[in-house]
Each structure stands twice: as structure tokens, then as C-alpha cells.
Amino acid sequence: MKDDCIFCRIASGEIRGLRICENGYALAFLDTAKDYDGHILVIPKGHFTDIMDCPEYIMKHVMSMVQAVCRHLTEDCGYDGTDILSACGAAAGQSVYHWHVHIIPRKKDDGLGGTGEWPSPAGAKEDLIRMCEKLRMP
């Protein structure tokens, strides 16, 4: 744990995150930036700067959670697809230096972008607490 890292503090429970699911290695929680409705972040519980810095076996645990969350969003929560994105390094637009994978749930004609476009942050409309209750995994 890195004391000045906000994602370490969420992983440890020191800061209460809007948790979607978790296990011993990884945690999925709602991003509170309110840029996209249902914007989820999946992180390793240990502190690793980015995917390059993360040991391979922990990276695989994180990606298994990404896969499970994507299946949950489309199979159980009424979404039509997902975008998965991760920026590695300041040059790539990374802002928090604890590896995180973004999952943006998508619906047909949601206006966030079409074929070959990355989703544009149109702003979230839904209440974060209600969204967390809707998307939380059993």
C-alpha cells in the first residue's frame, strides 16, 4: 500500500468506494468523475503503476475481473456492449498512477461514439449510489 495513493486507500477500505465486486487480488468500483454513466474501474489491490509494472499473475486476476464485469453488464444489467480502456504512463493520458482498467457500459445509440471511435465523456446523468446498487455483482 502506498499511503498517498487514492486507489490504495479505496482498496484498503480507508476510503469507502462504490464497490461493484472484489476478491483477494482485485477490486471493481464506480468512478466518481461523473463523465460516463456506469463508469467502472478495475484495479489490483496491490500498488502497481500500470500494466507494465504489474506481475503477470496479478494482471491475470485483474483481467478476469474485467471479463466478469463485462459479462455481468451485458447479461444481467441490460447493456449492449462495453468499452475497455487503460492508459499506461503520463504520455498516454494516465492520471492516477495505480494501474486501473476503465469499463464504460454502452447502449445502442447512447451518443458516446460510433464505429471506430472511443467513447466521449458526455457526462453522467444517473445518481451514483443508485447506479452502484444496479450494477453491483452478487
Add this chain to the structure above:
Amino acid sequence: MKDDCIFCRIASGEIRGLRICENGYALAFLDTAKDYDGHILVIPKGHFTDIMDCPEYIMKHVMSMVQAVCRHLTEDCGYDGTDILSACGAAAGQSVYHWHVHIIPRKKDDGLGGTGEWPSPAGAKEDLIRMCEKLRMP
């Protein structure tokens, strides 16, 4: 293999791709869309529509290759970071229905986007063959 799938045909060698690396499960090759310099796609060799459709153990092989390519780009090829992106489903902007993970190599001040932005396809300037020789893994 799905006969009408272009990525299956690249994986099988029927269409010659600009290969960066490969193993029994996964293949990394240069995207020829010329939207970003060094734009790499990592795919499973088997045909799976997206990450949700892909068996977990194969997904992990694909992501291990993504991790290895990202390390290679920053440690050996002079890049400062990478963006990793994958669209799952037409609603999310997916255009080829064989799961693929995009890797966009990034340099400081490359003009593709800043903090919290996804890279904008500014157009590739480098020759694809020379870029493939530069980025190919030993």
C-alpha cells in the same frame, strides 16, 4: 476458424499480417488502417467475438501478450507509454467481430490527447513495413 473473418485469415497465415509477435494462442500485428503510428492489434488465434465470448484461459494468454508488447514498446522501442483499448459489441464501436485489443504507443507531446483523453486518430506518418521492422519482437 471462421472463413469470412479477416482476423482468422491473418491468424492462419492465409493473409500475411505485419507480425509483431505470436505464440500458440495469440498474435500481435500492425493495424493497417494508418490511423496511429505503431497501432498494434493483439488477438486470440481462435475465433471469439469479444472478451466476453473468449474462454478465460485464452483471454489470459492474450493479455499476457498485451503486457509483453507494452513492455517492449517502452523498454526497447523508445515510447513513453501506451494506450490499451478494446471495444466489445457494435454499441461500443467494435468493427471487426473477432476479439482484438488495440495498443497505441505514445510519446510525450505526440498530440494525440492529454490527461483523461483517449487518443485521437491523427493519421499515421511512418511507413508500415519499416514500423513493423522497428517494433517486431525478437
